[in-house]
Amino acid sequence: MNEIDIEKTYDRLHYKNFVRRVKESDGNEKMVFEYKLTAPWHRIVIEFLDEIELHGKRVLEIGCGYGSLSVYMAKRGAKVTGIDISSEAIKISKRNSFLNNQRVMFKKFCAEDLPFKDKNFDVIICCETLEHILNYKKVINEIIRVTKDSGRFVITIPNSLNPRGFYLRIKSKQPVENFFNYWTILNEFKKKGIKIIKVKSKSFLTDYDEKNYLDEALNKTPFKYLSLRIGFLAKK
Numbered sequence: 001m002n003e004i005d006i007e008k009t010y011d012r013l014h015y016k017n018f019v020r021r022v023k024e025s026d027g028n029e030k031m032v033f034e035y036k037l038t039a040p041w042h043r044i045v046i047e048f049l050d051e052i053e054l055h056g057k058r059v060l061e062i063g064c065g066y067g068s069l070s071v072y073m074a075k076r077g078a079k080v081t082g083i084d085i086s087s088e089a090i091k092i093s094k095r096n097s098f099l100n101n102q103r104v105m106f107k108k109f110c111a112e113d114l115p116f117k118d119k120n121f122d123v124i125i126c127c128e129t130l131e132h133i134l135n136y137k138k139v140i141n142e143i144i145r146v147t148k149d150s151g152r153f154v155i156t157i158p159n160s161l162n163p164r165g166f167y168l169r170i171k172s173k174q175p176v177e178n179f180f181n182y183w184t185i186l187n188e189f190k191k192k193g194i195k196i197i198k199v200k201s202k203s204f205l206t207d208y209d210e211k212n213y214l215d216e217a218l219n220k221t222p223f224k225y226l227s228l229r230i231g232f233l234a235k236k
Contacts, residue, residue: 009175010086018092033096036068040202041128041156044231048154054078057122062111063129067093074102083109111139119148127156131178140188147236156231157185165228182225195235201227
């Protein structure tokens with residue numbers, strides 16, 4: 001599948017899913033946008049962001065989707081740019097920022113060739129996106145390139161070592177599905193001299209469970225590497 005086909009597929013998926021979710025919420029678009037932040041991958045990112053001063057910082061979100069995380073960071077005073085390969089995702093994200101009265105720059109760009117100068121951002125967020133990119137190693141190089149020295153990365157991926165994660169990859173309707181585990185992406189960053197500060201995991205059994213005490217317990221053991229959603233905070 002070429003890049004144009006991938007873009008068209010994501011446009012259809014985003015449009016179809018957004019329309020369905022708005023209908024299920026009785027037309028309340030803002031509720032849909034807020035609900036996206038309860039996803040386990042977004043909760044991992046938000047927990048990491050609680051340790052970072054965002055006010056006035058230049059932040060890039062790669063694979064912004066509905067833009068909920070970008071809008072959240074803008075509310076915390078960050079100067080946010082959100083990019084996505086899907087034109088439909090960018091339209092939805094702009095709607096999100098409008099409804100929340102937040103200024104965010106949303107642009108349609110390919111993550112494998114970022115149109116930004118070197119060392120341009122203080123923080124890079126890439127949430128549940130690398131597994132859907134053909135040349136994810138090139139994206140990692142681009143992430144490192146556009147991040148300032150001593151800048152931060154927050155990355156999350158699904159873990160195919162988790163049985164449910166492996167099953168979800170098989171049945172996925174997305175055009176690109178890389179089968180990652182915790183070490184796949186972590187080692188790519190380590191090889192390039194990036195310091196890993198912290199690792200978090202969620203969704204060992206279920207995704208949408210805000211008070212999942214099993215996740216909290218497993219995060220203190222090596223079993224966290226078998227959770228479905230894994231994220232790490234790193235420093236350039």
